[in-house]
Amino acid sequence: MTHLSDIPAAVKGLPRKRMAVAYGEDAHTLQAVERAVKEGIVDAVVVGGKRTIIAIAAECGVDAKLFEIIDVEGEMPSVKAAVKLVREGSAHMLMKGLAHTDNYMRGILDKETGLLPEGGLLSHVAVFEIPDYPRLLVMSDAAVIPLPTLQQKVAITKYAIRVANSLRVETPKIAFLSASESVLKFPSSQEAAILTGMAVRKQFGNVLAEGPISVDLALFPEVSDIKGFKGRVRGDADILIVPGIDSGNVLYKAIVWFAKAETAAMVTGTTAPCILTSRGDSEDSKFYSIALGALNA
Incomplete structure (x- = not known):
């Protein structure tokens, strides 16, 4: 879709x-x-x-x-x-x-x-239709978990994959967002690298993933060309996993108001x-x- x-x-x-x-x-x-x-x-x-x-x-x-x-x-x-x-x-x-x-x-x-359910985890998933972006974009979590742990991010990612699959995306491309494509000494960067490693080992099933990765590399192919970035996701992400609710909420509202996106959203888990x-x-x-x-x- x-x-x-x-x-x-x-x-x-x-x-x-x-x-x-x-x-x-x-x-x-x-x-x-x-x-x-x-x-x-x-x-x-x-x-x-x-x-x-x-x-x-x-x-x-x-x-x-x-x-x-x-x-x-x-x-x-x-x-x-x-x-x-x-x-x-x-x-x-x-x-x-x-x-x-x-x-x-x-x-x-x-x-x-x-x-x-007992022991369950709640997460928010949004789906954007952005003018000039050639596919629907799934993003999680911009509304529920303030500072997700690594284990919570694993669950958040699985929920987002299920939503992408329901949209007929058979092999979702996941961008684990951080400030840079380099692994740096702060949690979101290091956790993004771990999650990407899990994806490479097929622990999320049939997906392609990259992280840490900045949002411009995840969404704009020309940025990957300019930077010479050779990742598995190069401006063609289907799913964005944000570091936490602050960055997620800011990005969500920026996409809606500046990019003039239409959105659908629900709680999963x-x-x-x-x-x-x-x-x-x-x-x-x-x-x-x-x-x-x-x-x-």
Whole structure:
């Protein structure tokens, strides 16, 4: 797949999934849900204040009859009710509506009622469609783990590979990012070298990897030519693994705002896909995220 629009096209050939929306009291979420239902991507149940949801739907021209509404007042109660639907098997995937990310994550991570398996690791995966970049770009983790350990980066990488495989990338090219292509005396550089060694030994399966590698070498072939870089990834990365949440979050937002990228995103490592977009993300971004979740459900 080379465009985010390829994702819903692929999902339409699969059995339809049911999605629970946590605190779906905003226009962009309702518009994306309506679009996903109309296009046959999912069936949906929206959890939140029923009168508020119906009023917002009317204001933005959304047909609220297209989805079920479960009347729950308040942000955290709505999150818990939506998570419960997924945990009990009444829904195949979860989506964040107007809920704050920390409350959404609190519902997912609850040890008694959440969606994270015992001993599991939560990670965030984003998929970008960037103008002039010839493929979809997967990036992890820009939203969940502040300072991932080496072992956590192994899990993060495996999640990102699964998402890339779902996008029909059979042999993903992975860039383990750091400040330079040289191995330097700081953790992200040395860990990138270890992870690359693991990839060379096929511990991540059928992939090609390079690291440490700078982001310009990972994404721009002309930089590799100028620098004479001969790595396995030369401006054609399918996956970027960032050093930590600071660099990942900065890069994510730079790609969206400066490169004018469209994005889809979700949380992985859970028992079901959990769509995690910003409250300010566009309707398109939320729609493509729904399709990405359905593809991986």
